[in-house]
Amino acid sequence: xxxxxxAEALLDQVVRYAPRGPRVSGVDIRVGALRGLDPEAMQMxxxxxxxxxxxxxxxxSVDQLPWTITCSDCGRVWASPVPFVSCECGNETxxxxxxxxxxxxxxxxxxxxxx
Numbered sequence: 294x295x296x297x298x299x300a301e302a303l304l305d306q307v308v309r310y311a312p313r314g315p316r317v318s319g320v321d322i323r324v325g326a327l328r329g330l331d332p333e334a335m336q337m338x339x340x341x342x343x344x345x346x347x348x349x350x351x352x353x354s355v356d357q358l359p360w361t362i363t364c365s366d367c368g369r370v371w372a373s374p375v376p377f378v379s380c381e382c383g384n385e386t387x388x389x390x391x392x393x394x395x396x397x398x399x400x401x402x403x404x405x406x407x408x
Contacts, residue, residue, distance in 0.1 A: 296330060296396030299395065300338035311400055319352045319401030326360045326376070343378060356398070360391045 311317045324330045332355045339353040359372040364380040364387040376389035380401065 296334040296338040299330065300335065301322070302338070303353075303397070304342050304346065304348060306397060307351075307400065308346075310397075311360060312402060315370045315402040315404055316355040317348060317351050317400055318403050319354065319399075319402075321354045321356065321398040322347075323394065323396045323398050325358050325394040326389075330355070330357065332357055332396075335341045352401075358392060358394075360389045363388050363390065386392060 294405050301313070307317065321388075323332055324335075335364055336353060343349050343351060359374055360376045361370060362373050362376075362378060364382060364384050366384040366387075367380060367382040369380055369382065369387075373389070376391065378387070379385045380387045
């Protein structure tokens with residue numbers, strides 16, 4: 294399960310770049326289809342690596358990008374959650390293209406109240 298090593302690396306980056314002081318309450322990431330990341334396994338891995346850290350209980354939101362499918366027969370291009378599908382024109386082998394990006398999109402932090 295490569296999600297665990299990804300969660301560990303993500304934790305390192307969040308700890309490194311999170312602002313000091315305010316508590317981080319959420320982490321939003323965007324993941325390309327080529328990564329083959331299972332969102333449920335990623336959630337479990339995130340929970341496991343954050344236990345006992347300042348990020349324990351922080352909500353991880355995963356935006357998994359779809360595959361882009363291109364048909365060489367008719368030129369149709371569409372998004373799909375799975376890479377191997379047939380085209381409406383009958384072509385059974387359209388080309389799937391997916392990115393391998395893994396980006397931290399945002400951190401949600403709780404601001405301290407001033408009196």
